[in-house]
Amino acid sequence: MFENLPTSALDAMDWRMERYQPYFQVLNEMTLTAENVSTWLKGWTQLGDLVMEVFARLAVAASQNTADAEAQQRYLSYVESMLPPLQMANNILQRKLVESGLQPEGFxxxxxxxxxxxxxxxEANLPLFVEERKLATEYDKIIGAQSVTWDGKEMPLAQLQVVAQNPDRAVREQAWRLAHERYLADREALNALWVKFLDLRQQIAANAGFSNYLDYCWKALGRFDYxxxxxxxxxxxxxxxxxxAMVRLLEQQRCTLGVETLRPWDMNIDPTHPMQLSVDPQPRPALRPYQSIDELESRAETIFRNVDPTLGEYFAIMRREGLLDLANRPNKAPGGYCRTFPVAKRPFIFMNAVGLHDDVQTLLxxxxxxxHAFESAPLPYMQQREAPTEFAEVASMSMELLAAPYLEAERGGYYSAADAARARLEHLRNMITFWAYMAVVDAFQHWVYTNVETAKDPAACDAQWSxxxxxxxxxxxxxxxxEFKKTGWHRKLHIFHYPFYYVEYGLAQLGAAQVWRGALSDQGAAVARYRKALALGGAAPLPQLYQxxxxxxxFDAATLREAVALIERTIEELSDLY
Ligand SMILES: [Zn+2]
Structure with a gap:
C-alpha cells in the first residue's frame, strides 16, 4: 500500500515514531470498507514489519556484544521512544477495525x-504495568546478585552446575546445599516482593473489571481455546x-547410582531446574559432538535435510546469509533464541555453543x-503470523524429536550409535520429569490466583508448594x-515474572510427542503435516493448529498415556544400545 516506505529495514534503522506517524495517519483517516480492508491491513503490516525488524535487529546487536555500550543504548532508546507511541497507534487501528464490524478473510x-x-x-493500568516491570527487575537484581564461594572462588550460582558431573556424591550434596542456602538467604526479600506483586496484580484485574486475576489473565494471555x-x-x-512413569525412571537412576534413596543432588545442582536429570548415573566424560562451529552447522544441515529437503534448504539459507550466531564468546548475552526479521522474511538464531550436547539440542x-518463521512468512498480515506459544513450542519441540534419529554420524549427525542413544535418553527422561515439575508450577499458580488473600501470606504459599x-x-x-522444599516457588522465575506462563510448554510437549509418533510410521507424511501447520502461523485456533x-x-490421561508409553518404550530400546 505504501510505495515510498523503505523495502529493507536496514534503511530504517534510524527511523523513529515521527517518521511513521504520517503513515499511521493515512490508515487512521481511511474509511474502511469490505473492498479496501485488505489493502489497509497490508499497509498496517508494512509499518509493523518495519518497526519490528528494526526492533529485532537492534536487540540481536545488543545481545551479540553486551560490552558495546552504544549498541545497548541504541536498543534501549528504541524501546523507550518507540513502544509507548506504537502501542497507542496500534490501539487506535485495532479499535477502528473492530468497530468497523468487518471480518476480513483469515482474520x-x-x-x-x-x-x-x-x-x-x-488507561489506569498503564502505570501499573510499568510498576510490574520494575518489580520484575527487582527480582532479577536479587537473583543476579546471588553468588557463592566454591573451591575458594566466588562464582554465580549458575556456574555451580558443573558440579553435577562430579561422581563424588558428597561433593554434589555440598554444592547443592550451598546453592539452595544462598536462595534461602534471600527468603525475606523475595517474600516481600511477592506480596507487592500480588497487590499489584489484584489491582490490575480490578481496574479491568475482574474480581480475580485468573480470569483477567486468561483473557490477557488470549487463552480462548481452553x-x-x-x-x-x-x-x-x-x-x-x-x-x-517418573517413579520408574528415578528408580533406575537410583539403582544405577547404587544409593539407598535418590536425593535431589543425585539429579541436579541447579536450583532453577530441580527435576532435570543432569547427574550421569554412570560417570562418563561429557559428549563432545563437534570440533568447530562449522562442523556443528554442517552436520545440523545434513540432519535437517534428512528430516525434510525443504527444511534442510531453509537451514542452508541461514548459513549462507549469516543468520546464525552460534559460538560462545566473551561479552555475548547468555542463552539462546530465535528472532524473526519480518521484512527480510528471515529468522535469526543466537546461542552460546561451547562444544557440548546441549548446543546440539538448543540448535535443533x-x-x-x-x-516456523520461514513457513508462515507468506501470510499477508502480520497479525496472522503470531503463533501462540502453545503451538510455537510444538514447532521447536517436534524438531528435537524428528531430528533425534539422525544424531548418529552414520545418519548424518554427530555420534556413535551408543553416544546418540545416550543423548536421546537424556532428552526423553527429561520430558517425563518436566511434565511433573510443570504441573507443580501451574497448579501452584491456579491456587495463588484463586486464593489471593491467602497467598499474600508467604507461609501459606510455602505450605501449598510443599x-x-x-x-x-x-x-x-x-x-x-x-525449608528448601517449601520455598521452591522462589526459585521459579516465571511465577514472579510471567504469571500463568508455563503450562504452554507442557501442552506443547504433548503435541510434539504426537507429531513424533506420526513420524515413526511415516516420516514424510508427518513432516508434511508439521510444515502445513507451521504455515498457518497464528491464523487458526489451537485445536486446528494441532490437528x-x-x-x-x-489435556486428558488417554492422550498422555500414549505419549508416555512411547517415551518409555523408546527409553527401553535405547538403553539396550549401550
Ligand atoms: Zn522455544
Missing part, C-alpha cells in the same frame, strides 16, 4: 485477540500417568522456531530438606 483469530485487548484496555478447568484436568492426567530446538511437591514429585527423597500437525490439543 477471525487475530480479531478475537484484538477484541479481548480492547476490552481489557484501561479453560482453567482444562488445566486442572491436565494436572490430574499427569498425576495419574506421568508420576508413576531453535531451528524449529526458525522453520503439598503440590508431594503430590507430583515422587521417587526423590527430600526428607530433612523441608493440522497430526496431533490433538489435549
Amino acid at each position: 477471525e483469530v487475530p480479531l478475537r485477540h484484538m477484541r479481548a485487548e480492547l476490552e481489557l484496555f484501561r 479453560t482453567p478447568h482444562d488445566c486442572l484436568s491436565f494436572h490430574r492426567a499427569i498425576e495419574e500417568v506421568v508420576v508413576p 530446538h531453535e531451528a524449529g522456531h526458525a522453520f 503439598a503440590l511437591w508431594d503430590r507430583f514429585i515422587q521417587g526423590v527423597d527430600w526428607s530433612g530438606l523441608d 493440522t500437525a497430526g496431533a490433538r490439543f489435549a
Whole structure:
C-alpha cells in the first residue's frame, strides 16, 4: 500500500515514531470498507514489519556484544521512544477495525485477540504495568546478585552446575546445599516482593473489571481455546500417568547410582531446574559432538535435510546469509533464541555453543522456531503470523524429536550409535520429569490466583508448594530438606515474572510427542503435516493448529498415556544400545 516506505529495514534503522506517524495517519483517516480492508491491513503490516525488524535487529546487536555500550543504548532508546507511541497507534487501528464490524478473510483469530485487548484496555493500568516491570527487575537484581564461594572462588550460582558431573556424591550434596542456602538467604526479600506483586496484580484485574486475576489473565494471555478447568484436568492426567512413569525412571537412576534413596543432588545442582536429570548415573566424560562451529552447522544441515529437503534448504539459507550466531564468546548475552526479521522474511538464531550436547539440542530446538518463521512468512498480515506459544513450542519441540534419529554420524549427525542413544535418553527422561515439575508450577499458580488473600501470606504459599511437591514429585527423597522444599516457588522465575506462563510448554510437549509418533510410521507424511501447520502461523485456533500437525490439543490421561508409553518404550530400546 505504501510505495515510498523503505523495502529493507536496514534503511530504517534510524527511523523513529515521527517518521511513521504520517503513515499511521493515512490508515487512521481511511474509511474502511469490505473492498479496501485488505489493502489497509497490508499497509498496517508494512509499518509493523518495519518497526519490528528494526526492533529485532537492534536487540540481536545488543545481545551479540553486551560490552558495546552504544549498541545497548541504541536498543534501549528504541524501546523507550518507540513502544509507548506504537502501542497507542496500534490501539487506535485495532479499535477502528473492530468497530468497523468487518471480518476480513483469515482474520477471525487475530480479531478475537484484538477484541479481548480492547476490552481489557484501561488507561489506569498503564502505570501499573510499568510498576510490574520494575518489580520484575527487582527480582532479577536479587537473583543476579546471588553468588557463592566454591573451591575458594566466588562464582554465580549458575556456574555451580558443573558440579553435577562430579561422581563424588558428597561433593554434589555440598554444592547443592550451598546453592539452595544462598536462595534461602534471600527468603525475606523475595517474600516481600511477592506480596507487592500480588497487590499489584489484584489491582490490575480490578481496574479491568475482574474480581480475580485468573480470569483477567486468561483473557490477557488470549487463552480462548481452553479453560482453567482444562488445566486442572491436565494436572490430574499427569498425576495419574506421568508420576508413576517418573517413579520408574528415578528408580533406575537410583539403582544405577547404587544409593539407598535418590536425593535431589543425585539429579541436579541447579536450583532453577530441580527435576532435570543432569547427574550421569554412570560417570562418563561429557559428549563432545563437534570440533568447530562449522562442523556443528554442517552436520545440523545434513540432519535437517534428512528430516525434510525443504527444511534442510531453509537451514542452508541461514548459513549462507549469516543468520546464525552460534559460538560462545566473551561479552555475548547468555542463552539462546530465535528472532524473526519480518521484512527480510528471515529468522535469526543466537546461542552460546561451547562444544557440548546441549548446543546440539538448543540448535535443533531453535531451528524449529526458525522453520516456523520461514513457513508462515507468506501470510499477508502480520497479525496472522503470531503463533501462540502453545503451538510455537510444538514447532521447536517436534524438531528435537524428528531430528533425534539422525544424531548418529552414520545418519548424518554427530555420534556413535551408543553416544546418540545416550543423548536421546537424556532428552526423553527429561520430558517425563518436566511434565511433573510443570504441573507443580501451574497448579501452584491456579491456587495463588484463586486464593489471593491467602497467598499474600508467604507461609501459606510455602505450605501449598510443599503439598503440590508431594503430590507430583515422587521417587526423590527430600526428607530433612523441608525449608528448601517449601520455598521452591522462589526459585521459579516465571511465577514472579510471567504469571500463568508455563503450562504452554507442557501442552506443547504433548503435541510434539504426537507429531513424533506420526513420524515413526511415516516420516514424510508427518513432516508434511508439521510444515502445513507451521504455515498457518497464528491464523487458526489451537485445536486446528494441532490437528493440522497430526496431533490433538489435549489435556486428558488417554492422550498422555500414549505419549508416555512411547517415551518409555523408546527409553527401553535405547538403553539396550549401550
Ligand atoms: Zn522455544
